Amino acid sequence: MDIGASDDDGTRNRPLSVWKERDSIGGRAVDALVMILDGPGCTWSKKVGCTMCGYNNNVDRNAVSEKELLMQVEYAMDRYESEPYIKIFTSGSFLDPNEIPKDAQISIISKIGDAAPSSRVLVESRPEFIEDKQLAALRRFVADLEVAIGLESSSDIIRARYIRKGFTYSQYAEGADLIIDSGCLLKTYLLLKPPLLGEWGSMEDAKNSIADIRDSFPGSRISVNPMNIQTNTHVERLFAAGLYRPPWLWSLVDVLRQSKKETGKDIHLMSSPTAGGKRRGAHNCGKCDDVVLSGIGEFSITNDVADLPAPQSCCYGKWESLLMSSRVDPLSADRT
Ligand code: SF4
Ligand SMILES: [Zn+2]
Structure with missing residues (x-):
């Protein structure tokens, strides 16, 4: 439910978007208020950018004042109805002072804490911007501050070569340690099916990454995010050339099932596939997509593997045989 939009008049007093959605905290379903702030976007995307990311295609790169940012937050919080979870996205890193100056970060979290003192607040950041002093300063305004890092893969080779993420696992681990030591909560995003890995290779990478984070x-x-094709990206060019297919939903189900069995209660796994069931997102044959997505959604709340969908006759067998081929010829399931 989208309940807000940016200004058309050149001012930047409104967030790019505000909506409400279902999420989970501690194994129970909760409502979440989500806002995308209108800031200058990801610094990394200006320098190099990740192969799959089109978040910054239409971003106004000019800096935004603290006053404008606070007006955006106020606009979003006017729609707050005691949701236990508030997610702040910036199409980049909330903790990057080039995007949002440190004082403005504090003003934003303090404003949210005033209106929602018992809600959990999520922000996202690349690890190089995570500092213990700043986390401690932000943490005191809200019940829980959760910081998400887009690690994508625990393999430095895959992250560098296929995703172009620009940081190492040890940088991630350093940031994650600071998050936990500051009394904040860690959430990690993993990318299912970076380009050129193939269906089988990408599932192995996701399972290995989950095990590494568990350790x-x-x-x-951990949120396992299956690839979705965003415009004006390297991945879109492969997709257009018939060399990339977003992952099968069965691949996601298998990663969640196997990893949950192995990690038990150590890790809460979730997934909310962007463009799920569509050609540009993780999808199956079209007939079973809705039921499979609904099972994934239920599992993301309960973390009970019994909630994951059972194989469906329409395409499970086809997926299994494509998977076997991709063990030998990684891109065989991608070529169209
Ligand atoms: S995925 Fe994140 S770090 Fe990479 S370019 Fe996009 S916003 Fe920046
Ligand atoms: Zn199917």
Whole structure:
């Protein structure tokens, strides 16, 4: 439910978007208020940019004043109805002072804390911007501050070569340690099916990454984000050339099922596939997509593998045989 939009008059007093959605905290379904702030966007995307990211295609790169940012937050919080979870996105890193100056970060979280003192607040950041002093300063205004890092893969080779993320696992681990030591909560995003890995290789990478995070940061949350094709990206060019297919939903189900069995209660796994069931997002044959997505949504709340969908006759067998081919010829399931 989208309940807000940016100004058309050149001012930047409104967020790019505000909506409400379902999410989970501690194994129960909760309502979440989500806002995308209208800031200058990701610094990394200006320098190099990740192969799959089109978040900054239409971003106004000019800086935004603290006053404008606070007006945006006020606009979003006017729609707050005691949701236990508030998510702040910036199409970049909330903790990057080039995007949002440190004082403005504090003013924003303090404003949200005033209106929603018992809600959990999520922000996102690349690890190089995470500092313990700033986290401690932000943490005191809200009940829980959750910081999400888009690690994408625990493999430095895959992250550098296929995603172009520009930081290492040890930088991620350093940032994650600071988050936990500051009394904040860690959430990690993993990317299912970076380009050129193939269906089988990408599932192996996701499973290995979940196991690595479980070993380093038990008790944290992981969102497995299957690739969606965003405009004007390297991945879109592969897609257009018939060399890339977003992952099958069965691949996501298998990663969640196997990893949950192995990590048990150590990790809360979730997934909310952007463009799920569509050609540009994770999809199956079209007949079973809705039921499979609904099972994934239920599992993301309960973390009970019994909630994951059972194989469906329409395309499970086809997926299994494509998967086997992609073990030998990684891109065989991608070519169209
Ligand atoms: S994925 Fe994140 S770090 Fe990479 S370019 Fe996009 S916003 Fe920046
Ligand atoms: Zn199907």
